[in-house]
Amino acid sequence: MAYEYGPLPRPLEETLAALQEGLMREYRAEYLPAHRRSPRRSRRLRRIRGWIRETGHLVVQIGRVAQQTLPRIEQDTGHTFRGPDGLARILMDPSTKRLFRGIVAGFPEETLPIRAMDLVLLGNFSDDARVLGLIGDVTLRLKVLSGLHVRGDDIAPLCDRWGLHESRIGLRCSRRQAGGTSAREKETLAWAVLGLIYIEGGTDALGRAAPLLACGREG
Numbered sequence: 753m754a755y756e757y758g759p760l761p762r763p764l765e766e767t768l769a770a771l772q773e774g775l776m777r778e779y780r781a782e783y784l785p786a787h788r789r790s791p792r793r794s795r796r797l798r799r800i801r802g803w804i805r806e807t808g809h810l811v812v813q814i815g816r817v818a819q820q821t822l823p824r825i826e827q828d829t830g831h832t833f834r835g836p837d838g839l840a841r842i843l844m845d846p847s848t849k850r851l852f853r854g855i856v857a858g859f860p861e862e863t864l865p866i867r868a869m870d871l872v873l874l875g876n877f878s879d880d881a882r883v884l885g886l887i888g889d890v891t892l893r894l895k896v897l898s899g900l901h902v903r904g905d906d907i908a909p910l911c912d913r914w915g916l917h918e919s920r921i922g923l924r925c926s927r928r929q930a931g932g933t934s935a936r937e938k939e940t941l942a943w944a945v946l947g948l949i950y951i952e953g954g955t956d957a958l959g960r961a962a963p964l965l966a967c968g969r970e971g
Contacts, residue, residue, distance in 0.1 A: 758873060759837075759873075760837075760870060760873055760874075761870070763835070763837060764814060764836075764837045764840055764841070765811060765814055765815070765818075765836075767866065767870060767874070768807055768810055768811050768814070768874075769811060770865070770866050771807055771855075771865050771866050771871075771874075772804055772807045772808055772811070773865070774864075774865020774866055775800055775803050775804045775807065775855075775865050776804055777865070778800060778859070778863065778865060779797065779800045779801065779804065782796065782797065782800070783797065799854075799858065800858075803851065803854065803855055803858075806851050806923055807851070809923070810848065810851075810921055810922075813919075813920075813921040813922075814836065814840045814921055816919070817836060817839060817840050817843060817919050817921065818836035818840070820915075820919070821839065821843075821914065821915055821916070821919040822836050822839055824914055824915065825839070825914050825945060828913070828914065828961075828964060829949060829957075829960065829961040829964065830957075830960050830961070831949045831952070831953050831957045831960070831961065833948070833952060834952055838948045838951075838952065839945070839948065840921060841877045841880040842880055842881045842884060842916075842941065842944045842945060842948060843881075843916065843919050843920050843921045843941070844877040844878040844880065844881075844920075844921050844922065845878060845920045845921060845922025845923070846878045846922070847878075847922040847923040848874070848875065848877070848878055848921070848922050848923065849875045849876075849878060850923070851875075851923060852871045852872075852874045852875035853871075853875050855871055856868060856871045856872065856875075878922075880944070881940055881941055881944040882940060882944075883944075883947075884943070884944040884945075884947035884948050884951070885939075885940040885941070885943035885944040885947060886943070886947070887947035887950060887951065888942075888943040888944060888945070888946035888947030888948075888949075888950060888958075889902075889943045889946075889947075891946075891947065891950045891955070891958060892943075892946055892950075892958060892962065895955050895958075896955060896958050896959045896962050897962065902965065906965045907939050907942045907943060907965065908935050908938040908939050908942060910942035910945070910964060910965075911938035911939070911941045911942045912938070913964075914942075914945065916938070916941040916942065916945065917937070917938065917941065946958060946961060949961055
């Protein structure tokens with residue numbers, strides 16, 4: 753599953769666990785007792801602690817997606833995903849860019865907790881929803897529904913049905929209310945899931961999911 757930026761060399765949860773472990777290692781290497789720290793060192797340690805905490809939150813959120821959101825979609829669509837990483841990438845919130853870019857900028861390359869390229873990839877994954885959303889939209893219209901018009905109120909209810917917004921993975925997601933989600937964002941997330949189904953299962957798999965669009969018309 754390359755999408756726009758390519759795959760990680762190992763599973764997403766494993767990559768984030770390695771990142772968290774590497775950050776803790778760097779924290780221990782830089783730690784000094786409070787009475788020996790300069791203000792700059794204290795700020796540095798606080799920043800690393802924040803990265804450790806935020807990475808841990810992402811691991812928990814991804815685990816919840818794998819245990820709750822993914823099975824819900826599989827049961828609804830009849831498509832068995834290759835693993836949780838594709839859906840997790842779709843649900844990566846743009847706020848994750850700040851975390852991963854901050855870590856890249858916060859260490860010399862030779863002391864980064866994981867490879868610089870992996871951190872760059874992690875920071876770009878929040879673009880996958882847009883890319884896969886376009887794939888899902890175009891493919892469904894042209895290859896499955898033979899050009900029939902699909903309205904926004906046909907597709908957006910799938911976001912609510914599958915709890916996609918509530919499953920977003922990111923630094924602000926636990927504090928965001930679903931009621932503040934724009935219809936366009938809901939459409940993008942739902943289209944992206946359909947795009948992922950097409951990438952993994954082809955036109956037949958996408959066609960089996962197409963009847964779910966009726967839930968929007970039925971209310």
